[in-house]
Amino acid sequence: xxxxxxxxxxxxxxxxxxxxxxxxxxxxxxxxxxxxxxxxxxxxxxxxxxxxxxxxxxxxxxxxxxxxxxxxxxxxxxxxxxxxxxxxxxxxxxxxxxxxxxxxxxxxxxxxxxxxxxxxxxxxxxxxxxxxxxxxxxxxxxxxxxxxxxxxxxxxxxxxxxxxxxxxxxxxxxxxxxxxxxxxxxxxxxxxxxxxxxxxxxxxxxxxxxxxxxxxxxxxxxxxxxxxxxxxxxxxxxxxxxxxxxxxxxxxxxxxxxxxxxxxxxxxxxxxxxxxxxxxxxxxxxxxxxxxxxxxxxxxxxxxxxxxxxxxxxxxxxxxxxxxxxxxxxxxxxxxxxxxxxxxxxxxxxxxxxxxxxxxxxxxxxxxxxxxxxxxxxxxxxxxxxxxxxxxxxxxxxxxxxxxxxxxxxxxxxxxxxxxxxxxxxxxxxxxxxxxxxxxxxxxxxxxxxxxxxxxxxxxxxxxxxxxxxxxxxxxxxxxxxxxxxxxxxxxxxxxxxxxxxxxxxxxxxxxxxxxxxxxxxxxxxxxxxxxxxxxxxxxxxxxxxxxxxxxxxxxxxxxxxxxxxxxxxxxxxxxxxxxxxxxxxxxxxxxxxxxxxxxxxxxxxxxxxxxxxxxxxxxxxxxxxxxxx
Numbered sequence: 001x002x003x004x005x006x007x008x009x010x011x012x013x014x015x016x017x018x019x020x021x022x023x024x025x026x027x028x029x030x031x032x033x034x035x036x037x038x039x040x041x042x043x044x045x046x047x048x049x050x051x052x053x054x055x056x057x058x059x060x061x062x063x064x065x066x067x068x069x070x071x072x073x074x075x076x077x078x079x080x081x082x083x084x085x086x087x088x089x090x091x092x093x094x095x096x097x098x099x100x101x102x103x104x105x106x107x108x109x110x111x112x113x114x115x116x117x118x119x120x121x122x123x124x125x126x127x128x129x130x131x132x133x134x135x136x137x138x139x140x141x142x143x144x145x146x147x148x149x150x151x152x153x154x155x156x157x158x159x160x161x162x163x164x165x166x167x168x169x170x171x172x173x174x175x176x177x178x179x180x181x182x183x184x185x186x187x188x189x190x191x192x193x194x195x196x197x198x199x200x201x202x203x204x205x206x207x208x209x210x211x212x213x214x215x216x217x218x219x220x221x222x223x224x225x226x227x228x229x230x231x232x233x234x235x236x237x238x239x240x241x242x243x244x245x246x247x248x249x250x251x252x253x254x255x256x257x258x259x260x261x262x263x264x265x266x267x268x269x270x271x272x273x274x275x276x277x278x279x280x281x282x283x284x285x286x287x288x289x290x291x292x293x294x295x296x297x298x299x300x301x302x303x304x305x306x307x308x309x310x311x312x313x314x315x316x317x318x319x320x321x322x323x324x325x326x327x328x329x330x331x332x333x334x335x336x337x338x339x340x341x342x343x344x345x346x347x348x349x350x351x352x353x354x355x356x357x358x359x360x361x362x363x364x365x366x367x368x369x370x371x372x373x374x375x376x377x378x379x380x381x382x383x384x385x386x387x388x389x390x391x392x393x394x395x396x397x398x399x400x401x402x403x404x405x406x407x408x409x410x411x412x413x414x415x416x417x418x419x420x421x422x423x424x425x426x427x428x429x430x431x432x433x434x435x436x437x438x439x440x441x442x443x444x445x446x447x448x449x450x451x452x453x454x455x456x457x458x459x460x461x462x463x464x465x466x467x468x469x470x471x472x473x474x475x476x477x478x479x480x481x482x483x484x485x486x487x488x489x490x491x492x493x494x495x496x497x498x499x500x501x502x503x504x505x506x507x508x509x510x511x512x513x514x515x516x517x518x519x520x521x522x523x524x525x526x527x528x529x530x531x532x533x534x535x536x537x538x539x540x541x542x543x544x545x546x547x548x549x550x551x552x553x554x555x556x557x558x559x560x561x562x563x564x565x566x567x568x569x570x571x572x573x574x575x576x577x578x579x580x581x582x583x584x585x586x587x588x589x590x591x592x593x594x595x596x597x598x599x600x601x602x603x604x605x606x607x608x609x610x611x612x613x614x615x616x617x618x619x620x621x622x623x624x625x626x627x628x629x630x
Contacts, residue, residue: 069253131382372394423606
């Protein structure tokens with residue numbers, strides 16, 4: 001049941017006590033900002049269409065908190081509104097045996113997005129609001145962020161996107177207390193927040209952030225505004241409610257000492273029962289159970305694979321473009337397939353997709369950080385998004401955004417093209433040679449590096465029909481379709497993509513080449529040339545390098561010369577997984593040689609660059625011959 005304004009005022013007093021108690025019990029946390037935001041939290045959660053009895057209803061309104069360090073305020077508001085037990089919160093805050101982490105955590109009832117890295121929340125809210133437009137779900141998205149994070153560029157990116165997409169289902173509330181960790185926000189780096197939103201074309205409302213009636217009226221106005229997104233600029237006071245904390249930046253991230261807490265609780269007219277919570281905390285387990293919750297993630301129908309013949313001249317990125325366009329057709333009216341683009345439509349081959357499904361083609365412009373977060377947030381709201389970008393932008397540049405997608409257990413499909421030195425003349429700033437190393441840093445993201453257009457098509461369909469984050473890494477150049485020894489497409493009609501499976505492209509003895517991606521066909525060509533000389537070597541395609549398991553191919557490793565052959569940084573690529581697995585499985589290769597990129601590359605056509613780094617066919621042929629003759 002929704003609370004009246006008078007009831008909210010009383011809850012605000014209780015919540016301030018909760019905030020101070022939990023941070024003192026935990027001996028850490030951020031009480032000051034939590035107390036300036038608490039009246040907004042209570043107002044939004046009270047007015048939003050969210051039911052404590054069914055907090056994960058797919059039709060619910062979404063509330064995204066960008067300044068995640070104010071978790072004491074978020075948690076206390078939710079607890080007092082009936083989402084969970086307030087005593088468990090106060091006792092367990094910031095304890096490993098409790099769900100109530102120091103920064104808000106997705107999966108706690110009422111919490112939609114794990115934040116803490118400031119500047120991310122508005123992009124996440126834009127993604128959720130966009131998804132609602134695409135699916136036709138009639139929910140509203142609220143985003144709350146702080147003035148201290150307002151200088152961050154990603155917020156400006158998200159503002160522009162929200163206006164471009166006319167997201168009238170999006171309302172932002174800004175906690176404008178003019179305080180951050182180092183002092184006055186205006187002194188650290190002044191931002192005219194009103195003019196920033198005004199220049200982006202938003203509807204603007206200014207209120208007293210501690211006046212429940214003003215907040216109620218502003219939220220009602222925002223929900224009914226149809227011409228675009230609305231921002232409510234709420235003037236607040238850090239530490240509001242406790243006289244010695246008000247307007248003091250020292251209380252941004254410092255809990256009260258116990259004598260200060262006693263003084264503050266008396267001022268609030270609340271009982272000091274902190275000893276009860278200290279005792280409860282002692283009995284918490286060392287580690288909490290995994291946080292499980294209902295999620296609004298979906299998978300797509302994979303459709304029928306496109307099979308390319310030996311006469312087809314196409315690049316892996318082209319096969320990706322054809323596959324995603326086909327997925328959009330197959331799933332139209334069922335599961336929305338979304339393409340998120342950063343002004344690279346011709347390069348990442350999204351032209352066909354836009355023609356097939358213009359309503360789910362989202363052009364973000366040159367805003368990679370914003371795009372990565374938007375796409376991740378969309379993926380937990382009933383659509384299957386593909387974020388398509390150059391490798392160096394979609395992974396290197398957006399590492400933090402992709403890391404947060406991983407933390408949030410999203411369902412994002414990231415398709416990165418122009419990987420490796422295969423991109424050639426664009427030079428070192430654009431050579432993505434760390435895609436394996438970067439994805440290795442995540443815990444819940446799969447990586448696929450397909451070997452040719454046929455395997456790319458099947459990998460894209462696998463990603464769309466599989467839950468979880470998947471990165472597909474592709475080169476730029478057109479490459480031949482890999483054939484089996486009978487001259488038929490190896491990854492043709494009868495091939496089924498299986499994540500982690502290694503494909504034995506050629507069988508031989510004494511020498512084994514482990515490869516992936518846009519150089520795999522070169523290894524096959526070298527093997528076929530050697531076969532004409534009566535020499536048979538093994539070539540194995542490792543399309544999921546992070547799942548490499550040497551035990552599955554031990555017969556090709558033991559007592560063999562192994563060559564790791566990849567268009568990748570040679571120090572953090574497949575060689576890392578190979579080394580770990582060989583040691584774990586106690587295998588004994590005769591020798592191991594790693595062929596890859598060992599420095600930043602100059603500009604030049606890819607044929608020249610492959611020669612420089614001994615990734616060309618002639619160099620590989622010579623190295624294999626040396627191994628055979630050892």
